[in-house]
Amino acid sequence: MASTVQTFRDIREKLAEGGPLSPDEGLSLYESCDLHTLGELANIVRERLHGRIVYYNSNLHVNYTNYCVLRCKFCSFYRPFPKEQTQTTAGSDRTDSTPRGKPAANEPGTPTRRDDGYELSVDEVVSRAKEAYSRGATEVHVVGGLHPGLPFSYYTDLCSRIRDACPHMHIKAFTAIEIIHFTRISRPRLSIKEVLTNLRESGLGSLPGGGAEIFDDRVHDETFKTKVGEAEWFDVHRTAHELGMYTNATMLYGHVETPAERIKHLIKLRDHQEESLRSSGAGFNCVVPLSFIPEHTELSHLPGPGGLDDLKTLALTRLICHNIPHIKAFWVMQTPKLAQVSLNWGVDDLDGTVGQYDITRREGDGSTQQALTVDRLERLIVEAGCTPVERDTLYRRVIRDETSWRIEGEPWSVAYKA
Template sequence: MDEKLKPISEKVYAGERLSFEDGLAILQSDDVYTLGELANHVRHKIHGKTTYYNVNRHLNYTNICALSCKFCAFYRKKGQDGSYEYSIEQATKEAVEAAEAGATEIHIVGGLHPYLPFEYYTDMLTSIRKAAPQLHIKAFTAVEIVHFARISKRPKDLAAVLNDLKNAGLGSLPGGGAEIFDDRVHDKAFKGKIRSDMWFKVHQTAHELGLMSNATMLYGHIESLEDRVQHFIQLRDAQDEAIEKGFGGRFQTIIPLPFIPDKSELEHLPGPSGLDNLKMLAASRLMLDNFPHIKSFWIMQTLPLSEIALNFGVDDMDGTVVWYDITKVGGSDTHQEVTTADLRKSIIDAGYRPVERDTLYRPIIRNGKDWQLAPTTEPALQP
């Protein structure tokens, strides 16, 4: 075992919280076997062999964006070749198709459209809620929420904006837009996008309003290992606060996202390796002791690596995504789908027990396209 991991191992087996220095030692270590073993120990303590997946659809309603983040290959300017925006009817149609195909969740995010009014978003939610009432709507990153606050002329009243969205049908927030919290990295790679203080403000406000949310970290570009560890610590502190203050909402899961350089302004960078990805997933499990779930987003991590990652702290394989326009590993076809049978097979092959969940991690029972919550619907919310 890497000597530097010995004191960390003792802390992990004693159930003690890891420090910033521990996090750094984890990310600097090449001893991936020990890291996997430690993360696996924590994963088993919380979830045993259970591995979650869900049946969902992604809807990226527009790629027109007022910003031009360097790492982003998704955005287009209005009128530019390949730019698009959905009408409310198109968005609703896709949601209904998803619900009819058995999806439990629709995951909606898009660019910061410079001209669409706030009502477009509330109307979209209302229309989907009405047409597909069983579908959970997980929508809008913190970056979009701040954009909505600006366009609805309530830049300082995030609670009012979130309340309007909640009343229109918003069920929870995804974790996007976090990138790397460090301001130096932010200003170099994501200038114009909200900084970490606003990202946390949106999620804290959502938690106060009883909405669950997720968190992400986009790593493997221009950030340092210290920046990654600091990102973990800030998330852990925010979750501590939500728990202490008894908010109805919390962070449910972290989704570490490897940077994919293709077609972005940072195309010259190599992006993270597979081993780096495994280490980040293990580090997430070890550092975020108050986060119930660690997700391997197979679209970016690939399915084979996600299978291996189940032994590196991961307990969630995400879903049967159909369209995901934002990024893809290799190629330009954005139709990406695995069946539930594929996902279940991957999980079983890796030696784990597949459990289909809804967005709030409640187990569900499925009969073809029909589904309902399992009678014992205790979500694994506490590590």
């Protein structure tokens, strides 16, 4: 059996030639205790692609509803929809954002769900986007649960009204499972391609890539059996790429999957990227490894990943997905401090200011807003020895002064209040 030193040497040579890591090489790296060499190898790839640049963006997350028809075991976000209201056309004409009706009973064996289900009206989502746009945000990131009552027109209206109110704000919205949900609720029923085309015509710019979890049948059956699996997830992203739309990809790690299953997931993303770039030209912009947070989920007995596991996973993602340009540490889930350390373990993107993220929370009871200022993001990056660069969703540089921002190479600019 090759020694770890020999394995690292072989991998270093392979990386110098731009070769892809094999599953066994990925596993050897993951199982090695030599965290520093792993980080150094990941940084070879990162610096070849981006030098010492680290990207961030000025964005706002909006989670339009936490009602969901599914019950994924790793999810602390969903709330059961009040049963007596399932048949309504919820939200289509509502302008408030209050909880609806009585909460549905929690199912036996599931964690108690608080009575704080909500859905935001289109007006409310647009108002939040406008507020962020007026303060200089370049992107709104919109995802939510699979609401049983909202019609497909809610989602097209949401996009078109944000586009009209915030003409240069990039709308990055809807996970693959939401897109599949829209194919089921649309009347007449639409295909994935028709749903994406309708949304794009309404202003959708790209897909954020959530809902991938871990591409493995065992893990799927154990933790999110009723949710669509990898075939459908890839169908949505393949179709988006064929339409010329860029997307991101995620991996939720640190629950019931093994390291080998994690690596298999990343290799599937790499293979798909190769296929998409060859056939459509568009593909994944970045991979976002999401660190599992067990609190308030059905998997709360699990410990969740520690900091070293986070670092190893981010570095391996960089090494395995060598054909996907960017690796993002989503600081909400990895914490700002760990995300900062990861900038020397292959990561080149810190996501953004975020504003508010309801899907999962690392600390406290979830009642506090989660946001980082641009100053704090830049300080984290500079302290790590890197150069901060503000980007838009498609990784174009944002040129900003105190009163306006523009995208490098574009003729327009947007005024804002700092």
